[in-house]
Ligand SMILES: Nc1ncnc2c1ncn2[C@@H]1O[C@H](COP(=O)(O)OP(=O)(O)O)[C@@H](O)[C@H]1O
């Protein structure tokens with residue numbers, strides 16, 4: 001090496017030999033590294049590690065693994081890892097209805113649980129400021145979310161679906177007095193929280209089609225909306241209003257779910273149709289939107305829900321209609337991703 005000063009030798013090394021280091025880093029982190037370069041002649045290496053989508057406890061070990069592997073190389077004396085995380089755009093699935101009491105929250109909770117069981121990294125937001133009921137449905141009443149910095153940490157539950165609810169951040173009864181700006185701010189906190197690995201949020205919206213709903217939809221731009229209706233004509237008129245609200249805000253409709261469709265007799269198991277059958281499906285067809293399925297009126301659904309056990313969480317046949325709806329929603333989300 002006579003005649004070559006060390007720094008020149010190093011420069012030559014830098015130009016030809018960072019490739020093996022970069023590919024080592026790529027292999028080790030599943031392609032999360034970029035910008036690998038030496039900062040000086042002394043072997044100080046800089047590298048960018050993208051930790052987007054990784055939960056807090058997964059980040060540090062990955063960084064250490066990367067650092068150790070690079071330090072093990074002769075040409076590397078120290079490593080500076082810059083961790084970055086893209087501010088992830090959460091995919092929001094809004095669950096809406098034209099009026100209350102149609103089973104919107106029941107559907108939202110079971111849809112989230114069923115999506116989780118299909119492997120979707122899903123969280124649940126209870127944005128129904130008028131009647132937050134998801135803490136009850138998900139058996140996490142009385143658990144307040146903690147704050148980390150300026151952000152809320154979603155509350156875990158037995159069903160694997162972290163959740164935030166207006167019911168958790170307001171005293172009972174207080175929620176009802178919330179008006180536009182305050183409601184908007186509260187919802188902001190629920191959506192812009194420390195969701196960790198969650199990439200998809202099911203949001204239980206307030207029933208109805210007023211300004212509060214429109215503001216929420218415009219601000220949080222759901223990827224799509226699921227509309228819940230009961231079979232009666234009047235409820236379907238409300239559903240049509242909800243659909244036009246979403247269309248007004250350019251939110252695609254994933255489809256319509258008919259809840260309390262037919263009555264499942266607890267004695268004989270037979271399903272009868274006090275409100276007629278097929279009305280919602282026909283109405284969906286007329287409005288040009290997909291029909292996602294019907295959930296029967298079943299005492300088991302109400303009892304399980306009141307008891308904090310979403311039917312979709314178990315093996316009870318009562319959960320099946322929710323799994324069928326979730327399969328269609330998951331397909332819709334996959335197709336959207338592929339676009
Ligand atoms: N398919 C169903 N069968 C039986 N009870 C149901 C069904 N869907 C909802 N319920 C019950 O109806 C009530 C209202 O449902 P909920 O989901 O709170 O409606 P919303 O959120 O639209 O106001 C709850 O007591 C719930 O358990």
Ligand SMILES: [Mg+2]
Nearest residue numbers: 104105128133
């Ligand atoms: Mg509700």
